[in-house]
Amino acid sequence: MEQKLQELKQRLQEIYDLDHIGMLLGWDQSTYMPPGGAAARGRQMAMLAQMSQEKIIDPAVGKLLDDLQKYAESLPYDSDDASLIRVTRRDYERATKVPPEFVARLSAHQAASYQAWTQARPADDFAKVRPHLEKTLELSREFANYFPGYAHIADPLIDMADYGMKAASVRALFAQLRENLVPIVQAITSQPAADDACLKQTFPEEGQIAFSCQVVKRLGFDYERGRDDKTHHPFTTSFSVNDVRITTRVQENDLGDCLFSMIHEAGHAMYEQGVNPAYEGTPLASGTSAGVHESQSRTWENLVGRSRGFWEYFYPDLQKTFPHLKNVSLETFYRAINKVQRSLIRTDADEVTYNLHVMLRFDFELQMLEGTLAVKDLPAAWHERFEADFGLRAPDDKDGCLQDVHWFGGIVGGMFQGYTLGNLLGAQFYAAALEAHPEIPAEMKQGKFDRLHTWLKENIYTHGRKYTAPELVKRVTGSEIAIQPYIAYLRAKYDELYKI
DSSP states (O other): HHHHHHHHHHHHHHHHHHHHHHHHHHHHHTTTTGGGGGGHHHHHHHHHEEEEEHHHHHHHHHHHHHHHHHHTTTTTSSSSSHHHHHHHHHHHHOOOOOHHHHHHHHHHHHHHHHHHHHHHHHTTOOOHHHHHHHHHHHHHHHTOOOOOOOSSSHHHHHHHHHHHOOHHHHHHHHHHHHHHHHHHHHHHHHHEEEEEGGSSSOOHHHHHHHHHHHHHHTOOOOOGGGGEEEEEEOOEEEEEEOOOOEEEETTBBBBHHHHHHHHHHHHHHHHHHHOOOTTSSSSSSSSSOHHHHHHHHHHHIIIISSSSSHHHHHHHHHHHHHHHGTTOOOHHHHHTTTTOOOOOOHHHHHHHHHHHHHHHHHHHHHHEEEEEEEEGGGGHHHHHHHHHHHHHSSSSSTTTSOOHHHHSSOOOOSSHHHHHHHHHHHHHHHHHHHHHOOHHHHHHHHTTOOOHHHHHHHHHHHHHSSOOOHHHHHHHHHOOOOOOOHHHHHHHHHHHOOOO
């Protein structure tokens, strides 16, 4: 059995390396590649994607998994070998349903669509990307149809990102959350908004990046195994446990954009850096689901990064970096970074209204996949629905349906639910961490984040994909995913700020 296990690991290493070379090319396209390289880059990424797909569906992989099945069953469920065989089996069975030729077509199209979006959004030119989005929708449906038997066409796409979730289960969870959220939103937005003018002054790019780097390093992002760069839409990518990269964008008239996107992406990166190094080169070496991954970025960005204790430590350093903040009290700054208001941009949205942005996008995804919303009608539908939900109307498509990269660089379906699942899971995990270590908030006031980082690493990060998200949540918190910890967190924090 040992020989067969090693042969499987060797094959998986080859697939891992091909996938991560492709990710490296994608990172370069989003950071440093000149626009003229887009066509060749799409071809190169398609070739790698097809090669990887051909390797994972090789019948020899299936034969090895069959030969190793009895060995896996003889081991404890949570042993590394049993987990590797189990997760690889799941990936193999899913992959064998999708032709390598399709994977290549999808990859090439995504590269071209992303490049078109980088030009279309600043130009407010939906027409430029409409054909790309129509093609993406066509490919998304084609992908879903490789998995017949679904209750909703989005189910296979959601399952890819958040294993075990379906459109119906996400809708039910979102309906329960909306019922609890809307009264909180209404209670807060009926009051005068907090003054956030202190965040809208001039903050030179160099100072913003330097301070943000200082913060994420203090939180636990390891610059010996990572780096940060600028991009159009912030993201994190991992080429190995020891090479995890984050990106950000900077607006010199908005302090929060660079800072909180850096903390958010560092949350993703610390998860990837915390995976057990023994899993390197195997399917276990990454986060277990989109929702769990987002739980980490949202925990560090919001539950930590927007907490009062966090800024009791960091605010004096921020004032030294930007002396014009010396006349702004900590209380004023704290209220500013936690301002609640109905706003146009998801990535800038506050904790209370953020999930309403996600729900809107999730509904549009389902409608486009169902065929009840045509791509050509998306801009008008966006403005109508946004005005109904938020009482606002974007002046253009740039801050409307063009604002997120996901539909233009990925697929339609399964892209957005992970953000809200992440908010729910983040609060649930954080409550478990505080139960184990009540001293964490007091330590954060002193700039000490090691205890929280270590707890997350030991309970979540190190396991990689060993457990499914539902298994991990039950293991860490003792219960299923629930909205109550998140609602309790919001009510406690924002009742203090707004007396709701």
